[in-house]
Structure formats: C-alpha cells, structure tokens
Amino acid sequence: MIKLNKVSKTYRTDKVETLALRDIDLHVREGEFVAMMGPSGCGKSTLLNIIGLLDRPGQGSVEIGGVSMKGHGDRQLAALRNRTFGFIFQSFHLIPDLRVIDNVELPLLYRSGGGAERRRLAREALEKVGLGARMDHYPNQLSGGQQQRVAIARAIVGQPKILLADEPTGNLDSKMGEEVMDILLKLNGEGTTVVMVTHDEQEARRTNRIVRVFDGQLVTPEHLHAA
Numbered sequence: 001m002i003k004l005n006k007v008s009k010t011y012r013t014d015k016v017e018t019l020a021l022r023d024i025d026l027h028v029r030e031g032e033f034v035a036m037m038g039p040s041g042c043g044k045s046t047l048l049n050i051i052g053l054l055d056r057p058g059q060g061s062v063e064i065g066g067v068s069m070k071g072h073g074d075r076q077l078a079a080l081r082n083r084t085f086g087f088i089f090q091s092f093h094l095i096p097d098l099r100v101i102d103n104v105e106l107p108l109l110y111r112s113g114g115g116a117e118r119r120r121l122a123r124e125a126l127e128k129v130g131l132g133a134r135m136d137h138y139p140n141q142l143s144g145g146q147q148q149r150v151a152i153a154r155a156i157v158g159q160p161k162i163l164l165a166d167e168p169t170g171n172l173d174s175k176m177g178e179e180v181m182d183i184l185l186k187l188n189g190e191g192t193t194v195v196m197v198t199h200d201e202q203e204a205r206r207t208n209r210i211v212r213v214f215d216g217q218l219v220t221p222e223h224l225h226a227a
C-alpha cells in the first residue's frame, strides 16, 4: 500500500543543513496498523509528511497503492492525497468558527457531489465516531477528546484508504486517548490502513507493528538486538 525506497530528506536554511531522513526503506501493507516511535526531532513528522504526499523526498522514491509518485506534478499529488489519505493531528486543527458538521464536510468541498450528499456523508462520519448528537456545536463547546473525534470524522469523511495520525492522543488524558485509540482500531478493523506517530508504548502495543526511528533512520529489530 505504501512503499518507501531509500528515501532521504535534507532541510536547508541559510545557515544549517539538517539531514532529517536517511535511506528509509518502509513497506506498509494494506490493512496494517503501524505505530511510529522515536525521540523528538528524529524525523517522524517528516516521514509522515512524505508518506502523505505533503512533502517530497530529496532522494528515493515513494509508491502509493502500487503507483510511483515520480513524475507526478503538484496538482496530481494534491488530488491523489485528497482521495487516498485522511490526516489527524495532535492539536486537532478544527476551524473554531465552523460548526462541527461544517468542519467535517470541509474535505468534500474539493470533490464533486452536491450539498445534500456532503451533509449525509458528514453525518455518517460523525455517527461513526459517536458524535451524531453534537453536529451543531462549535469546537470550543466540546471536550478535547470529542474535538479529536470530530477531527477523525473529518479525516474519514472522504473514505480514505489510509489514515495518517501524528500523535493523535498527545493532547488528551489517558481515558480520552484510549477512546481515540478504540476508534482508530475500529476503523482499522474495517479495512483502513493506519500509520500513527505516538510516544506511548502501551498504545503502540495495540497496533500490528512498531516502527522505530532514530536520528533519521529506521531502527530494525536486528539493530535493537545488537544495541
């Protein structure tokens, strides 16, 4: 489903050059739930951004669903990103001035389909995360856990094949975090591939596989034994 081949990424500013990723080979199969772990600054977000077609690798190649991204222009990448991925962030990224239902509908504005259809899909997504009764609320009228569930509804409203979550429980207490994990596990059980960055070992153990990143490189189990 996701194949990274010898992916490297360097960030350049006026004064410094940071090698954020080095020679990453990663294969995520369809239906897998992968947890990505590693210390701050090791390159997890960069890796997630490259997988989600928000950024391009400096070297190496990215394949999504068997299709190489080489030669795709920015518009093609954006269209593919919108169809293939749902994104969930640590700080929810909801729009405060929009009602919950309108926040969830947002990704659908870039697609064809009428307003009634959009509303129906948004309602279904909210029901899936247990927030069918909160559609007319504004984000600040909800708890953190509920806000993250709205963000999950927004991520799944377009029925993406892959969910990418960057520390989705990082701002939540353990009970709310567990609820968010339960929803992600349920979506994965229904066939959605999930890649999630987390700092929580217990949470990571609930997934199929833990991928560890250190200093821009993947740490394989062999490395762990050698260390």
Ligand SMILES: Nc1ncnc2c1ncn2[C@@H]1O[C@H](COP(=O)(O)OP(=O)(O)OP(=O)(O)O)[C@@H](O)[C@H]1O
Pocket: 011, 012, 013, 018, 019, 020, 038, 039, 040, 041, 042, 043, 044, 045, 046, 047
């Ligand atoms: N836009 C950028 N410009 C320059 N350097 C960057 C940029 N984005 C990230 N970096 C650098 O690349 C490295 C990897 O950053 P990244 O955000 O991917 O790490 P991370 O593992 O997600 O960290 P955290 O757990 O703290 O979110 C860091 O050294 C960071 O300072």
